Amino acid sequence: MSVGTETPQQRDRARTIFEQGAAGRRAFVCPEIDVPTVDAETLLPARHRRAAPARLPEVSEPELVRHYVRLSKRNFDLDSGFYPLGSCTMKHNPRLHERVAALPGHARLHPLQDLPRAQGALELMWNLQQALAEIAGLPHVSLQPSAGSHGELAGVLLTRAFHEDRGETRSKVLTPDTAHGTNPATVTMAGLQVVALATNPDGGIDLDDLRAKADGDVACLMLTNPNTLGIFDPNIAEIAEIVHGVGATLYYDGANLNAIMGLSRPGDMGFDIVHFNLHKSFTQPHGGGGPGSGPIAVSERIAPYLPVPVVVRDADGRFALDHDRLKSIGRLRGFHGNYGCFVRAYAYIRSLGAEGLRDASETAVLNANYLLARLRELGVADRLPLAYGDLCMHEFVLSGGPMKRELQIRTLDLAKRLLDFGFHPPTVYFPLLVEEALMVEPTETETRETLDAFAEAIAEILREAAEDPEIARTAPHTTPVRRLDEVGAAKRPVIRQSL
């Protein structure tokens, strides 16, 4: 082959699956059906059918396999590299969980299976509820919500039902200015009004601002603790007292639970409602890799309003679904939740045990502080100082402000250049109150060598930028696609190929 000739792989890389294959080519041919069938008209009347069959790719099995393998290699994933995406807890997903979730008894269970034949699944859900109640320090759990944000919606609706049951209509929800965007979005979706709370110089809630805004019209305070700055608010007992003092509830956004599992419990801090992100703290492939799950745990006074159905166990040890709850806010979704996530989370909790969960959190906090110390040791802190505090919990937020002024590269440039060093970028430009924010969450499943290599890559990018900022500004250079038009992708997405 002469130099410069396009290889078959390069040619295929440039073609979509629709441009490959040939008419009549198949990956797999089913045997003729040899049992009586229903005719097409009965299955789907002609008025609902297309005049011509849909144009689908016609490819051989190797073409099909290569297509998907090629696509999978064009992405960056947790199994190929360090993924310190702050606030997302991208920890390793043990393969044992995948095997357990794939067992036919779990994977093939139909959501409408009659309950006497689904006792094992109900028992798993019930056991998971008990474990989550223990971890949260709150007695009642609903597994229904499908994501953290869905858990938030459940929590705000529960709060509204709680106040309405007392004959009160409260319209405001307090959210700190460090809150994840889903918190205010949820409040607005639930028809309530967002009131932002200021952050004090230590990165916690400004208590004076809280006292000034806490009144009889406040339904709830939504709080993440540790918050999105990676800081545990030491004033939590006083915050709970102020909030409860005006008759409002305290909601715990559990996205950062990975810092405190088995060490402190939101229920003991005074929270009434907690959501878990099973896909983060309890390991699941997530972030485009799989579905999420956002169970909630609540105190006695909130329990009457929980979504239906609730998994219950009777005196004989039989499991059932309780739909008969007069004050319930109703159903939040079809069926009973993302069952595969329950299996994986339960496998994780059972395989680690109480001590193992505590150890995971302690190691997550240690890893984050080790990385922070290593960055300081490498002289990175002048250009990328820690935004708040001195130590951190399981993640930390650096400010790229000095880097931007002194080296003329932005946090986005640094993030993109990290891809060339084989690392997924940390979260950027969040939380909003930090200039040029870079939010790093290493998790407990990374080795010291990986953390060292990441710190050295950041130091190297800053050194390189001091000589030639253009390298970072035009990064990434080694990925299948270069710098993307992210604003264009968000505002004018082309999500459908025209055929």
Ligand SMILES: Cc1ncc(COP(=O)(O)O)c(C=O)c1O
């Ligand atoms: C602090 C915080 N709260 C809430 C959420 C929402 O969780 P989910 O993405 O599961 O809806 C996230 C997600 O990243 C988060 O980081």
